[in-house]
Amino acid sequence: MKPRSLVKIPVGIIADWDADGVTAAAMLYYAQYYRKVYPLKGRHEVSLEPAGPRGFKDALQHILEAGNCPDALAVLDIPLTKDIHEVLLDFMRDCKGTRLIYIDHHFSTIYMSKKLYELSEEIYLGHKPTAMLTYNLLRSLGVRHMTPRLEAFMKAVGVLERGARPLTEAERRVVKLAASISKACTVLRDKELWRKLVKWLASPLPQDMPFDTKLVEKVVKIAEESDKEIAEKAKELAITAKRVGYIRFVDARGKWVNRGSSALASKLYKILKQPVALLVERDDGVRLLIIRSKGRGAYRVATGLVKEGVAEDIGGHSGLAIVRLREDVDLVTLENVLRRLSLRL
Template identity: 40%
Template sequence: MKGNPSLAVFGDWDADGIISSSVIINAQRHGMIYPIRGQAIIEYEPAEPVYLSIRLDEIGCFDAIAILDVPVIDRLLESMRSYRARCPSSRIIYIDHHISTHEKIEDLYGVVEEPLVGYVPTSRIAFDRVVSLGYRPGDRLKLFVDAVDLMDRGAMVPENMKGLLKIVSSISKALSYKRDPALWRSAVDWISSPVPLSSPIAGASMEEIARLAAESEKRIRDEANILAISAQKLGVFRYIDARRRWMDRGASALASMLYRKLRAPVILCVASRDRRHVLMIIKYPGKAYRVVKMLMETGIAVSIGGHSSLGIARIPVERIYDALEMLRSSAIY
């Protein structure tokens, strides 16, 4: 006798990834409407592009897979194609808003059944999708989606939403500081649940979340104060080489903090875990993605990501000075 169908959910670590995952899990667990009609066995975990590429090569076949707020890269596309060849009856839903995903939308059409790619936060796209099916996730979950929307736009926060926005921001900062999959799942369970907001996150009190968030913010602020002193002028940018002080995680938040402190476009270089590449983070509102795309088009970067205000380029160690020279001499206004 065949059991319930299976659903795998992969969402990014940040607030948008957590809340978009919560929307899909709520619609499946409580609405039993999407992505699978009726009851389903749900597995869910945090993922970023490279890790998800590895996981898709490892996992068995699910009836449906939902990928949320994960920017498309070439390696991930190849893994999805391999998974599709192994599991031809599996339905893949891809919901995202990153620019790199927009650029690869034609490739997605050939691999996934439902590519939902837009220009608003992923959680808003996911929420609108389940509402279009006639399901109402409830006011509680809608408030979380609205909070991410406000964070994304940098809009004025209504007084009645400031507490909720602080919770969302704290969860995001805590997970940036401590990449704990169990904490990510607990946050998704808590947000996707229809019970009142006063319910605690299983296994982690809000006090613990707040403590981790405060530690994360202090670490980034202190590091920005130290690194700002070493900033060098490079064309329109301020360049900071933090390869000996910072690796991978939290670099985007550090670049944003440096931008606020220096009041100028920022190039921040940090070490990658494989030591063969440098992560170059560009903080330049409205123009950052154009900058990293230029690095990709000239063959200097091996992969890029981000959005219009913050771009990330992965560059081989031996090409870092080529990248800096190109950015120094480029007319980017």
């Protein structure tokens, strides 16, 4: 993964599509472009790339195609997986002088943190949303005041990621806007819209929103229709749930191939009122097991699946873990291991 041109882009930022990723990226863009303090001293051009775990390699390649190895690369709100780690290893071999900065709150990243610290010392992990981790980092560096939009969105992301708290009417409006923007970015996968949002949030100048609110409303309506479809499918699948220890196991292979498997697992959990393990198969043949539970039980089961040699990668959060199953694992073995691990719930 080597750079191809002679034009240098000093700073690269790769962040998730959602509100947490957008806000964290905007904070770093603000600190670099407007405050000129981090990751580099002085004002520098910044390459902004949205990506999820599956699109990470392409996003990094795009940064390299825009110029030589960046002086700094920041990865924000993207769960570390085996594939991403391999991409970063390859990148750091070719770009030895690049400062790698990784800020994230996903459990897979925390679980694999030792591998990250072997690549860089600038690793900032925690259980708070990535935007809040980024905010705390910048405050420690002396950036104590963000733009009003950034401050408002950072607080809204905290509500979206960690649950409701008493809100003022103004805060409710910002949370609703942040949720709508998050859905719009996730559904549309429009890179230019994402970049405009990052720069709008980071700008200290009064500016109109860089998108048509009617477009966002349309996308939110589409998302709501998708939610209805997921709810109907959850009702259909709930009656097929098999008791495996203290877990209700649902095999949805061939029955659900759309995006939104995590949302489907959450709907099943709500219907069954018990920990759920949902088995799905992606269009590339990879089998994923989504585990939904109360508290951190899902993550404990997920790490157990990795230690037992059943799974390879972990994604998700404390109560919703996503594992990629090994190709050679059969259904009987999976159920037996799940039955034992369900005691950890």
